[in-house]
Amino acid sequence: MSTYFHSVTLQPNLCCGCTNCLKRCPTEAIRVHEGKAHILRQRCIDCGECIRNCPHHAKKALSSTMEEIENYKIKVALPAPALFGQFNNLDNIDIVLSGLISIGFDYVFEVSRAAELVSDATRKLISQGKLNLPVISSACPAVVRLIKIRFPELCDNVMPLLAPMEVAARIARKEVKDKTGASDEDIGVFFITPCAAKYTEILSPSVGSKSACNGAIAISHIYPELTSAMEHLKVIEPLSNSGLIGVGWSISGGESAAMLGEKYLAADGIENVIRVLEELEDDHIHDVDFIELNACSGGCVGGVLNVENPYVAQARIQNLRKYLPISLNHLDEKDLPNMLLDGELKFDSSIFSLDTDINKAIEKMTKMEEILKGLPGLDCGSCGAPSCRAMAEDIVQNHAKETDCIFKLKAKIQKVYDQLKDTI
Amino acid sequence: MSAIHLHFDVPGDDFTRAGEASGSTKKRLKALGYDSDAIRRVAIAMYEAEINMVIHANGGYCDVDVYPDRVEILLADDGPGIEDIDKAMQEGYSTAPDNVRSLGFGAGMGLPNIKKYSDEMRIDTKLGIGTKLYLTIKVH
Structure with missing residues (x-):
């Protein structure tokens, strides 16, 4: 069985891509991309919060029949x-x-x-x-x-x-x-x-x-x-x-x-x-x-x-x-x-750290803090990440781009519009 | 060598917010995948120092520099200063007022604990001017 088997799963046909589960996940294990929620398997702890909070019943728990x-x-x-x-x-x-x-x-x-x-x-x-x-x-x-x-x-x-x-x-x-x-x-x-x-x-x-x-x-x-x-x-x-x-x-x-x-x-x-x-x-x-x-x-x-x-x-x-x-x-x-447990409970350090190399992790965090300063800080979830900080992390890890933020996108469009306006 | 610099203002007279700087630092160290024992020592020492600033000095500020092998922390206030550092370093000695003690603080473990969890500690204090506490916590 895979290391990251999960009972909690998404039924994509019922998911409308809203931010209810995204905002309530205690380990920030959900991202919404292209109108559907995705569960980051390594972060999910199967607590069931998303099942409890999804108004569309798009999350369900697998179990035996x-x-x-x-x-x-x-x-x-x-x-x-x-x-x-x-x-x-x-x-x-x-x-x-x-x-x-x-x-x-x-x-x-x-x-x-x-x-x-x-x-x-x-x-x-x-x-x-x-x-x-x-x-x-x-x-x-x-x-x-x-x-x-x-x-x-x-x-x-x-x-x-x-x-x-x-x-x-x-x-x-x-x-x-x-x-x-x-x-x-x-x-x-x-x-x-x-x-x-x-x-x-x-x-x-x-x-x-x-x-x-x-x-x-x-x-x-x-x-x-x-x-x-x-x-x-x-x-x-x-x-x-x-x-x-x-x-x-x-x-x-x-x-x-x-x-x-x-x-x-x-x-x-x-x-x-x-x-x-x-x-x-x-x-x-x-x-x-x-x-x-x-x-x-x-x-x-x-x-x-x-x-x-x-x-x-x-x-x-x-x-x-x-x-x-x-x-x-x-x-x-x-x-x-x-x-007694069959072994020791071992910490899995790979899940939440930015990089296994501390120097690279520091570089990424510096970049992340810089990106974060430019984000609106509303934690609205429209980009698909649960908070601006999580979004900054996703950008640094190449899982998202800055224009996934609708405010950033709006500013960019405005800039292009202003430039075009001057040339006409 | 690369480093992360963090700055926090520590508001005075608000126990509910004491711990924000240490909590926030801990979060970032975890995201860096920092050594867990060092994270724990940073969090405990910083929290004690923050509480000290709130109890004795009406708040102050805190600067943190994170290097791959160590964390350097400066906690500065413009409070009354420490009259007798030797006494303040004794376990159980406290000048905290009663209203603070009733909240469970002021057990006289602040500075001794900070020293215990840090690898290096230096105090610059001037009566009537303020106190600067420099801490270094190394990755062992």
Whole structure:
């Protein structure tokens, strides 16, 4: 799979070339050329902001379909806890899990179970003094990607643990193998996802090379079939095995609460996340051991592949948690090594720097500042770049020309007109 | 040798804007693909110095020169000057007023931190005239 696989993609036929996505992309990964948006693949972190903001629905998230599960003999569903916030008056998670079985899955394993193990592992690692504090949660793949391309000094602060989805996939795979004797190729493990970034993470992990998941099915894709199945259940099987800690991971602050301590910080919404990372990088955040960051407002319930309003879903999750024990999954210390990341998170310095040669980079920046002085400074986006500064950078990198700026073009036309006028 | 020159005015009495110069410098250093440890030290030292200017000297200005192997920073103000540099260099010593301390500043870590994160530091200060702080941060 290519290094820059992305779930977030453009449907050119729906794109009208407006500046809505351009202006909201937190990594300036979009340019509009010839009336269509283009995603700079190496810069995109699959946060889903453009999907959320496009009024023409021209951005979409690629994900697996229900047909894909038919490629496997044994079909395993890993529901994200955000799924449980999508249904009105739900007071029993078993209804959702039984619904998943009745639409075609053979086995379900709640990701909230793995979340409880990850919380347990995090507490252990912190108390053993094995982490660089403050440690940043590795659960949100968009945040991890953002750190990987923009925050070199913070890569070592990212929690060296796999995200709950991956832990769940590995445990579920093993359980199914042990129970049925099936081979890996016969088992299809599908995450039921609230967000685009998770699908990207499965096909192209930011650390390591292979996910134990085979795909991710959008909550919004499965929703109609699932709700209908839930209404027609004959038996509700007792399948759920997670407590309020695991289910709480779906809302911002939930993962922090699972730390059972006070020295934590939880931020959600990509712009807020960036602000926290900037402050952290500048050593302005003290007295905090654990940092939970969610790219989506409200946490995972805010992901673009959900059906319900994030805050309604959050209220439902809180209500649902009332009926749950604290935690049902506890870490056996000998399993901890299996939960560690498959490698180090390495900074990719090539994405945002002007040149790999510092002298050339300085030359380019000098030129860029010069060009910037001549641009109108309106950050209007008409040239196709998100700001005048980004435009100046594109010119220096030969991706754009000065007359792409309509004000520059107007001035040039005026000049030509004035010259012609004098000659007539 | 090629260099980038940056100039910033640091407004006095506005904590919400303190950090603009260091933030802006950090952004540019990142775009240059500069050594990340050096970027971090520049950002921290400059921020502390900016805060100092806001707290003690009603603002001032800041000049930054970026070379491939080092960053040179001048932070200048026409504030009251530093009466006792040795004392000011001690951790925990501060002359910051209470209203500033209540915001979490004035812990007496400003100059000691700046020194810690810079490779070279020189202070020119004259009572009643102002202070000039020269910093050099090298790529290690």
